[in-house]
Amino acid sequence: MASLIILIPLAACAFLSFIWWFKLTLSESWVARISTSAFFLSSLTSFVLLGLQSGTGLLVPLGEWYSLSGYAFHWEGAFDLLSLTLTGLAAFALGLVCHFSKDYLHQERGFLRFYLLTLLLGVGVELVLLAASMDQIFFGWELVGLSSALLIAFFSHRPGPASGGVRAFTTYRLCDIGLLTAVVLIHHSGGEAVFSLQQNPWFQVVPRADQGLNFVLVLLLMLACAGKSALVPFGGWLPRAMEGPTPSSAIFYGALSVHLGPYLMLRCSPLIESTRWGAAVVVAVGLLTALHGAMVGRVQADVKSALAYGSMTQVGLIFVEIGLGWYWLAVLHMIGHASIRTLEILRAPSVLHDYHHIETSLGTVLPRMGLHYERLLPRSWQIWLYRLALERGYSEAVLLNGLKLWRKAVGLLDGVERFVENRIMGLSVPGREKVEALR
Amino acid sequence: MIENAYINIFLYVLAIFPVARSRSLKEARQTAFSVALLSLAISVACLLFEKSGNWWAPFPLMVSIIALTATGLSSLSNTTRRSYAAMLLLSAVSISYLVLPSGWLLGVPWCTAMLLVWFEVRRRSLKKARVFAFYMGGSTLLAFLGLAFSGRPEGLLCLALALGIKEACFPFHSWFPSLVESTPMGVVVTFVTPQVGVFLHLKYLAQHLPQSMHLEVATIGIVTALFGAALASVQTSLKRVLAYLFVSQSGLVAFGLENSSPIGHTGALTAWLVAGLGMAGFAMSIEALTARRGSDPDLREAGRDFESTPALATAFMLCGLALVGLPGTLGFVSEDLLVQGSVQEFPALGLFLIVVTAINAITIMKCLFSVFAGPRCEVGEDLTRRERLALSLVIGTLLLLGMMPELLLRWFA
Numbered sequence: 001m002a003s004l005i006i007l008i009p010l011a012a013c014a015f016l017s018f019i020w021w022f023k024l025t026l027s028e029s030w031v032a033r034i035s036t037s038a039f040f041l042s043s044l045t046s047f048v049l050l051g052l053q054s055g056t057g058l059l060v061p062l063g064e065w066y067s068l069s070g071y072a073f074h075w076e077g078a079f080d081l082l083s084l085t086l087t088g089l090a091a092f093a094l095g096l097v098c099h100f101s102k103d104y105l106h107q108e109r110g111f112l113r114f115y116l117l118t119l120l121l122g123v124g125v126e127l128v129l130l131a132a133s134m135d136q137i138f139f140g141w142e143l144v145g146l147s148s149a150l151l152i153a154f155f156s157h158r159p160g161p162a163s164g165g166v167r168a169f170t171t172y173r174l175c176d177i178g179l180l181t182a183v184v185l186i187h188h189s190g191g192e193a194v195f196s197l198q199q200n201p202w203f204q205v206v207p208r209a210d211q212g213l214n215f216v217l218v219l220l221l222m223l224a225c226a227g228k229s230a231l232v233p234f235g236g237w238l239p240r241a242m243e244g245p246t247p248s249s250a251i252f253y254g255a256l257s258v259h260l261g262p263y264l265m266l267r268c269s270p271l272i273e274s275t276r277w278g279a280a281v282v283v284a285v286g287l288l289t290a291l292h293g294a295m296v297g298r299v300q301a302d303v304k305s306a307l308a309y310g311s312m313t314q315v316g317l318i319f320v321e322i323g324l325g326w327y328w329l330a331v332l333h334m335i336g337h338a339s340i341r342t343l344e345i346l347r348a349p350s351v352l353h354d355y356h357h358i359e360t361s362l363g364t365v366l367p368r369m370g371l372h373y374e375r376l377l378p379r380s381w382q383i384w385l386y387r388l389a390l391e392r393g394y395s396e397a398v399l400l401n402g403l404k405l406w407r408k409a410v411g412l413l414d415g416v417e418r419f420v421e422n423r424i425m426g427l428s429v430p431g432r433e434k435v436e437a438l439r
Numbered sequence: 440m441i442e443n444a445y446i447n448i449f450l451y452v453l454a455i456f457p458v459a460r461s462r463s464l465k466e467a468r469q470t471a472f473s474v475a476l477l478s479l480a481i482s483v484a485c486l487l488f489e490k491s492g493n494w495w496a497p498f499p500l501m502v503s504i505i506a507l508t509a510t511g512l513s514s515l516s517n518t519t520r521r522s523y524a525a526m527l528l529l530s531a532v533s534i535s536y537l538v539l540p541s542g543w544l545l546g547v548p549w550c551t552a553m554l555l556v557w558f559e560v561r562r563r564s565l566k567k568a569r570v571f572a573f574y575m576g577g578s579t580l581l582a583f584l585g586l587a588f589s590g591r592p593e594g595l596l597c598l599a600l601a602l603g604i605k606e607a608c609f610p611f612h613s614w615f616p617s618l619v620e621s622t623p624m625g626v627v628v629t630f631v632t633p634q635v636g637v638f639l640h641l642k643y644l645a646q647h648l649p650q651s652m653h654l655e656v657a658t659i660g661i662v663t664a665l666f667g668a669a670l671a672s673v674q675t676s677l678k679r680v681l682a683y684l685f686v687s688q689s690g691l692v693a694f695g696l697e698n699s700s701p702i703g704h705t706g707a708l709t710a711w712l713v714a715g716l717g718m719a720g721f722a723m724s725i726e727a728l729t730a731r732r733g734s735d736p737d738l739r740e741a742g743r744d745f746e747s748t749p750a751l752a753t754a755f756m757l758c759g760l761a762l763v764g765l766p767g768t769l770g771f772v773s774e775d776l777l778v779q780g781s782v783q784e785f786p787a788l789g790l791f792l793i794v795v796t797a798i799n800a801i802t803i804m805k806c807l808f809s810v811f812a813g814p815r816c817e818v819g820e821d822l823t824r825r826e827r828l829a830l831s832l833v834i835g836t837l838l839l840l841g842m843m844p845e846l847l848l849r850w851f852a
Contacts, residue, residue: 020749021750021753021827021831022827023750065844066772066844066845066848068701068702068705068776068848068852069700069701069702069852070702071702071776071779071780110745110746113745113749135775139766139771140766142764142765142766142771143766143767146760146765153745153808153812156744156745156746156808156811156812156813157744157746157812157813157814157815159741159812159813161812162809162812163808165804165808166804166805166808166809169800169801169804170801170804170805173797173800173801173804174797174801176797177793177794177797180778180793181790184778184779184782184789184793187779187782188782188783188786406672407673410669410670410673413666413669413670414670414673414674417613417616417670420613421570421613421616421617424569424570424573424613425566425567425569425570425617426566426569
């Protein structure tokens with residue numbers, strides 16, 4: 001029964017993929033119904049298991065995938081308070097979003113594709129949440145990244161979404177180097193990548209004896225989190241990710257995808273605890289992200305970008321809590337933030353209408369709130385900070401310059417390549433072939 | 440198992456004449472496609488009934504799927520009847536390495552393949568044929584020298600170099616991008632994606648190579664992989680991206696083969712199969728795309744909306760991402776085994792492997808989003824039934840073996 005939490009959305013995803021690939025017809029209402037009920041069933045299973053669960057948690061072996069001379073990939077589920085609560089809530093939120101999208105995306109050309117990718121996201125998220133080892137987390141982590149990038153580029157007839165998708169995927173994949181290296185390092189150092197129960201009431205990574213190694217692992221995992229949870233300095237993709245359909249933005253960047261980073265850190269908190277510097281890094285990155293998000297979010301001109309930066313701020317704070325060791329607070333913060341942010345993003349397209357409604361009911365204009373910076377800081381600082389916020393803290397400019405440098409260097413190499421090729425072809429000057437063709 | 444190879448060779452050679460003499464191009468394509476389908480069915484049946492076998496048992500299956508994709512998706516505009524016949528003969532040549540005894544006789548399939556492709560290139564561009572002849576002539580010469588001095592260290596070096604050129608390893612890869620640009624993709628795919636160099640390397644070279652050379656070959660593999668990945672990331676033409684991606688993949692396979700740990704070695708063999716199938720699917724979807732758009736897509740220009748060719752875009756994405764370890768496909772298994780197996784022996788190189796797959800994944804997604812994003816196009820130009828069948832088989836195999844890798848690993852372990 002335990003594996004049903006993942007198998008139900010997976011079966012729905014496989015079924016819809018089959019329909020889609022072989023161009024069979026299925027009405028919109030059925031597509032939505034199948035997806036919604038798959039998620040609700042999965043959520044129900046989680047909550048039933050949570051109710052039945054006694055004690056702290058169980059590691060349930062779900063079978064061996066492949067094994068080879070001493071190395072094996074096992075499927076195991078970590079069923080504890082943390083994972084079951086979060087899978088239940090995640091599946092419930094996904095079900096709600098699927099139900100909401102039925103009307104929102106009615107008659108849209110990629111209706112089925114949207115549901116397919118949302119189901120894929122669901123499978124990926126549940127895999128990460130229920131994973132009992134770092135290897136399994138990596139499996140789900142990649143699926144979430146792919147479905148996220150594809151959903152950002154959902155409206156592929158406009159240039160914005162496509163470039164946003166490329167940007168998100170590039171960030172994800174580069175930062176995932178950290179996760180994969182960490183997994184390999186854990187195996188390489190002779191340790192078990194499988195979680196175990198320690199002082200916290202949920203399953204966690206066993207820290208290594210070597211403090212230096214633990215610190216390196218924290219750094220690598222933070223790199224992975226910085227990609228997925230849009231931490232400083234890799235958060236530039238998050239506002240651009242809002243180019244996707246609103247329901248998917250809500251569920252990805254309000255609720256599930258951005259919180260996978262904190263979740264990974266909760267599973268790996270013994271590593272943070274074992275080194276003081278590791279904790280310092282987590283707190284510092286979290287704090288910087290929160291400040292960055294709060295500052296840049298204030299100057300955004302559109303509601304979805306402002307909400308994206310709001311998400312970033314809260315996720316930064318969650319990281320600070322994790323770094324300080326306040327795990328339960330972090331869990332509650334995650335759940336609370338996910339719920340309210342999803343609602344806000346879903347409501348974002350009609351925010352003006354809502355404002356009008358409230359103001360007409362009140363009979364007065366709503367007062368402006370949250371003007372701390374304006375009250376507390378001197379005028380000269382405000383102008384300077386405003387500029388910094390408009391430039392998104394210059395973090396993007398630095399990263400983009402690095403990318404340009406890479407392009408230039410490799411472009412040079414490419415030039416040498418073409419020169420060699422042309423020399424063998426008997427063309428001494430590159431481009432002469434074109435001239436000859438013109439003649 | 441050997442019977443399977445003989446039947447397949449016989450089938451392909453027999454089919455050459457009706458294909459070359461068919462009345463129309465469509466008929467040639469239909470015949471070639473049917474023959475590849477039949478050969479696939481035979482290979483699957485043989486594998487199912489085979490209880491014990493060695494690591495090359497899945498090779499005929501791989502070749503037949505490649506042949507099926509190549510013949511099914513070649514566009515009629517740049518493929519001739521002779522090209523279809525060449526594709527079949529090239530498949531027969533690839534399988535013939537399995538049954539031929541070692542020695543001078545190996546020169547026959549080697550030279551046949553080179554000549555077949557050379558004729559195809561020459562008909563389209565004399566200059567590109569010169570590049571091909573320059574490298575492949577050198578490779579053949581080195582191979583013969585290697586055979587002449589067999590058993591001596593110089594001979595081994597010559598053979599290793601010959602295979603390095605054939606597999607487009609750095610710095611002997613320059614022939615490959617120009618070949619991809621100028622030759623019908625089906626011919627290129629049937630020539631390079633079975634990667635017979637890997638097979639020959641394992642069968643004739645690996646045992647004789649001194650222990651000290653393993654690190655060098657592995658380093659060349661990783662340098663090739665990194666070089667290919669870097670160059671693929673800055674190309675502006677889709678076909679050149681494909682060429683450098685292949686260079687990168689063949690570097691990864693070469694790197695993995697030098698592992699002495701069984702995990703890394705099995706990972707390399709799995710990567711070999713993934714590279715063969717994934718590259719064939721990826722290359723042929725580019726060919727199908729080129730046929731629809733009229734020219735090799737330029738990545739700097741806007742493409743067309745995803746929804747105008749959804750299945751083609753999906754095939755492009757899945758085959759491409761399978762190469763870089765998409766979870767759920769065989770690529771994930773191969774990447775996992777390769778990384779876990781190699782990190783013990785070559786820790787620093789293992790890290791580069793992770794970087795290479797990341798760069799390649801980004802390149803593939805960048806191509807996807809620039810080719811399949813753009814103004815809406817209402818004209819349906821998605822995959823035809825034949826194309827869909829061929830790509831379904833490629834993707835289905837990658838997914839099935841990705842879900843149940845034990846089916847494959849029992850051959851490789």
